[in-house]
Amino acid sequence: MEELTDELRASFDKVLSTLNTQAREKTESLVRSLKASLDALTDSAKAREKIDQMSSEVTADNPYSRLMALKRMGIVEDYEKIRECSIAVVGIGGVGSVAAEMLTRCGIGKLILFDYDKVELANMNRLFFRPEQSGLSKVEAAKETLVEINPDVQFETYNYDITSMESFSHFCGRLKEGALDGGQLDLVLSCVDNYGARMAINSACNEIGQTWMESGVSENAVSGHIQLMVPGKLACFSCAPPLVVASEIDERTLKREGVCAASLPTTMGIVAGLLVQNVLKHLLNFGQVSECLGYNAMKDFFSLMVLQPNPSCSDSWCLKQQELFAQKVKAEEKNRAEIGSGEVEEDLPLHAENEWNIVVEDDPVESAGQKSELNEAKHKPAEGLKFEFEPAKSSVNNDELVAGSEKDIGELMSQLDQLK
Amino acid sequence: MDEGTKSVLQKIPLLRTNAGPRDAEGWNRRLKEELLAVIKYVSNNKEQDRDWFFIQPDEKGIKWSGKCWYYLDQVRYEFELEFEIPATYPTTAPELKLPELDGKTAKMYRGGKICQTVHFQPLWARNAPHFGIAHALAMGLGPWLAAEIPDMVQRGVISSFAK
Numbered sequence A: 001m002e003e004l005t006d007e008l009r010a011s012f013d014k015v016l017s018t019l020n021t022q023a024r025e026k027t028e029s030l031v032r033s034l035k036a037s038l039d040a041l042t043d044s045a046k047a048r049e050k051i052d053q054m055s056s057e058v059t060a061d062n063p064y065s066r067l068m069a070l071k072r073m074g075i076v077e078d079y080e081k082i083r084e085c086s087i088a089v090v091g092i093g094g095v096g097s098v099a100a101e102m103l104t105r106c107g108i109g110k111l112i113l114f115d116y117d118k119v120e121l122a123n124m125n126r127l128f129f130r131p132e133q134s135g136l137s138k139v140e141a142a143k144e145t146l147v148e149i150n151p152d153v154q155f156e157t158y159n160y161d162i163t164s165m166e167s168f169s170h171f172c173g174r175l176k177e178g179a180l181d182g183g184q185l186d187l188v189l190s191c192v193d194n195y196g197a198r199m200a201i202n203s204a205c206n207e208i209g210q211t212w213m214e215s216g217v218s219e220n221a222v223s224g225h226i227q228l229m230v231p232g233k234l235a236c237f238s239c240a241p242p243l244v245v246a247s248e249i250d251e252r253t254l255k256r257e258g259v260c261a262a263s264l265p266t267t268m269g270i271v272a273g274l275l276v277q278n279v280l281k282h283l284l285n286f287g288q289v290s291e292c293l294g295y296n297a298m299k300d301f302f303s304l305m306v307l308q309p310n311p312s313c314s315d316s317w318c319l320k321q322q323e324l325f326a327q328k329v330k331a332e333e334k335n336r337a338e339i340g341s342g343e344v345e346e347d348l349p350l351h352a353e354n355e356w357n358i359v360v361e362d363d364p365v366e367s368a369g370q371k372s373e374l375n376e377a378k379h380k381p382a383e384g385l386k387f388e389f390e391p392a393k394s395s396v397n398n399d400e401l402v403a404g405s406e407k408d409i410g411e412l413m414s415q416l417d418q419l420k
Numbered sequence B: 001m002d003e004g005t006k007s008v009l010q011k012i013p014l015l016r017t018n019a020g021p022r023d024a025e026g027w028n029r030r031l032k033e034e035l036l037a038v039i040k041y042v043s044n045n046k047e048q049d050r051d052w053f054f055i056q057p058d059e060k061g062i063k064w065s066g067k068c069w070y071y072l073d074q075v076r077y078e079f080e081l082e083f084e085i086p087a088t089y090p091t092t093a094p095e096l097k098l099p100e101l102d103g104k105t106a107k108m109y110r111g112g113k114i115c116q117t118v119h120f121q122p123l124w125a126r127n128a129p130h131f132g133i134a135h136a137l138a139m140g141l142g143p144w145l146a147a148e149i150p151d152m153v154q155r156g157v158i159s160s161f162a163k
Ligand SMILES: [Zn+2]
Pocket: A235, A236, A237, A238, A239, A240, A309, A310, A313, A314, A315, A318, A319
């Protein structure tokens, strides 16, 4: 009898514990779903509605009041124009993410973001991304944050490597047709960290006549630059070796053991600020747009210069754009002569009033390292700037070149295979 | 750059055709030259008993893959090697990848792209479009392996790659 009671009690306890567990699980899941609904409700209460028209009314809930004040103060004539502008940001790293946030807060019309990378904890010394976004693609994570900051901005994101054959033509297509009105973008911002990606942007922009701005921070994190590229009118990225800030630190003796590159949130933030400042001036027609601006963080020294297109640029599309630009200038001159107007609009990138540090050097200067080709192109870096490397060799000996072969590609491939 | 790499580079024929994969017709000619230069380079290596990599392209010559190896104290360390010809080739060099070593050294970008020295890019740009795949391997991957493998072996992170 006693045995039976014990057995009954044991099975009763078992049933009771099962029921308890089930009830607890049910309650917990109910609490979870209630909490989720509550979060969603508070989120939707916090997120603001889209705004149709930018208002200059100064109220606590108008996100554009301080921007529209630029009009009242006479700095910008037509601030609302920014809502019609479409910009691509290529490279959503330490510079690109911050530039995208600035443009978002300024109420840009549309942003197209390109990056193939993921957010990593190693990126947390830079601005913008948060640790909990680790593992997300940079473009997705960026969009997530930016949409919340300003739901008026339209976003398009592409998580691919623009230099790869698979994505390059799609990339060109988005520059050409990605604007709000389905046409070409107003501007492309290069915020990438390598020569190959810059060259890919350069090729695409030369091909479609796309104005773009290049930005960069040195590998040692203590200098940076921005450069405006207008195909045909200003030097392209292929016209001359890349311009970099000259520093006393010799790149060749720079200690690079154990790292690829250093980075600072300060330098990257400053370069992003300089870049977007130039973008705003360019889009909204105020101040003087910088063609090429170098920033030396060690000395807080800024260099400013203009780089003319190279008539023997290696990019054939650059040469075509130079021709088109020359025709345009000619047509405008003719127009002016016909009208006989005294007021002329200066279209060439020359600056009459040089204030500080502005060097527009037209005379070729002999320098041992620089080949004559570059001098012919009347290129000379301003104080504080230098070319990253010497220009390309002009010619090679014929006997160094690969000899012809009767074999076709298939035969050569199997020949290579046999060398395994 | 060290003298050894320099003399290796000088023995690799330069390429003639300035065409990348976006130019279908030109690329055919260029690919033929690339193959000839790589064959020459591998043959040079074999002759000198310094064979250290093997690669093969896909049908279009865009995606290349193979192996590279490095001897240290009579132990052979062998790794998968892959790279893609970028749209802007031959103005810009391919980015060489050793995917298996991703995360094992700081001298690498995500996905196993090796971190080139400051000499690589200028030298490539100065010699464009005459430098090709064989040159990229000789002046990029060769010196990288020589610098990084001893370090990784010492840190004990690549013992599983010993053959
Ligand atoms: Zn050019």
